[in-house]
Amino acid sequence: MILVTGGAGYIGSHFVYDMIERGNEVLVVDNLDRGHLEAVHPDAKFEECDILDFESLKNVLQNYNIESIVHFAAFAYVGESVEDPKMYYTNNVVGSLNLLKAAVFKKISKFVFSSTCSVYGNPITVPISEAESTKPINPYAQSKLMIENMLRDFNTAYGLKYVALRYFNAAGADVMGRIGESHDPEPHLIPIVLQATLGKREKVYVFGNDYDTKDGTCIRDYIHIQDLADAHARALEYLESNDSDIFNLGTGDGNSVLELINAAEKITGEKINIEITGRRAGDPAVLVADNKKAKDVLGWVPKHNLNSIIESAYKWHADPKF
Numbered sequence: 181m182i183l184v185t186g187g188a189g190y191i192g193s194h195f196v197y198d199m200i201e202r203g204n205e206v207l208v209v210d211n212l213d214r215g216h217l218e219a220v221h222p223d224a225k226f227e228e229c230d231i232l233d234f235e236s237l238k239n240v241l242q243n244y245n246i247e248s249i250v251h252f253a254a255f256a257y258v259g260e261s262v263e264d265p266k267m268y269y270t271n272n273v274v275g276s277l278n279l280l281k282a283a284v285f286k287k288i289s290k291f292v293f294s295s296t297c298s299v300y301g302n303p304i305t306v307p308i309s310e311a312e313s314t315k316p317i318n319p320y321a322q323s324k325l326m327i328e329n330m331l332r333d334f335n336t337a338y339g340l341k342y343v344a345l346r347y348f349n350a351a352g353a354d355v356m357g358r359i360g361e362s363h364d365p366e367p368h369l370i371p372i373v374l375q376a377t378l379g380k381r382e383k384v385y386v387f388g389n390d391y392d393t394k395d396g397t398c399i400r401d402y403i404h405i406q407d408l409a410d411a412h413a414r415a416l417e418y419l420e421s422n423d424s425d426i427f428n429l430g431t432g433d434g435n436s437v438l439e440l441i442n443a444a445e446k447i448t449g450e451k452i453n454i455e456i457t458g459r460r461a462g463d464p465a466v467l468v469a470d471n472k473k474a475k476d477v478l479g480w481v482p483k484h485n486l487n488s489i490i491e492s493a494y495k496w497h498a499d500p501k502f
């Protein structure tokens with residue numbers, strides 16, 4: 181059985197759907213602080229448990245036959261992490277330490293970790309490969325890098341094998357519209373743009389058009405959530421017979437904020453009102469993945485593009501189930 185922490189959250193819930201559809205048994209552990217019970221696949225086992233509570237976590241692990249762990253549970257808002265770093269270091273780092281201790285205690289030796297391209301900070305070389313140095317510029321990214329470092333040391337000392345997956349911009353939704361992205365407040369561009377097309381927002385604020393990019397707006401590498409799910413499945417398989425490693429997960433293509441808004445207008449047939457405002461603190465101009473390593477080593481090939489990302493997200497936002 182696979183233990184999935186944060187399996188009621190955005191990325192975790194899509195991974196759980198994928199794994200169950202591939203015939204796996206899954207146990208979701210989530211404290212439902214930011215996750216949604218409705219997002220948990222009906223065939224998954226579910227335990228409401230906070231990974232900060234080490235005794236409860238150990239009890240849960242005693243009651244199931246867990247072979248591997250996929251760890252999504254974390255806070256993931258950059259701005260919030262700057263305002264309240266103690267909350268981020270506690271929830272993300274201490275919570276993960278508990279989980280790693282519990283894994284060692286239960287002799288679980290396969291661990292897939294949900295990391296982020298923000299560990300690279302402002303990269304020197306774009307597209308960004310795994311060889312880029314890590315220089316986090318906010319507590320959220322720092323907390324994720326600290327967890328990667330704990331994993332490295334637990335691997336050396338206790339033989340806990342891991343794969344850390346550094347995602348670029350996770351986006352889109354289940355193509356069947358069963359689950360999707362539901363954050364409150366919503367900081368991410370694609371949901372905000374689609375809410376504007378659906379009359380749920382008056383306009384979209386574009387955070388800066390004076391970057392050194394083709395149209396002056398920031399460029400990001402949007403990667404479909406089901407492509408991410410597939411990479412996690414491959415990472416688990418990889419750990420069966422390989423040592424620990426780190427992979428970037430992105431499409432290798434970048435889109436600017438204005439390109440994304442234009443694509444959403446075309447797909448939805450709605451005009452989007454925009455207002456150009458100042459830059460958002462901490463936004464690098466361009467974040468695009470060099471995904472060669474994940475392709476070569478994991479055999480991972482992203483199937484979606486910006487249009488199918490927007491189409492699936494639109495399906496969800498037009499009829500959100502939670």
Ligand code: UDP
Binds near residue numbers: 387388
């Ligand atoms: N963005 C924007 N307006 C918004 C939200 C985001 O212009 O209301 C921009 C943001 O500055 C960044 C890009 O859209 O360049 C993607 O932002 P998001 O928060 O979705 O992801 P991030 O890249 O911060 O992880």
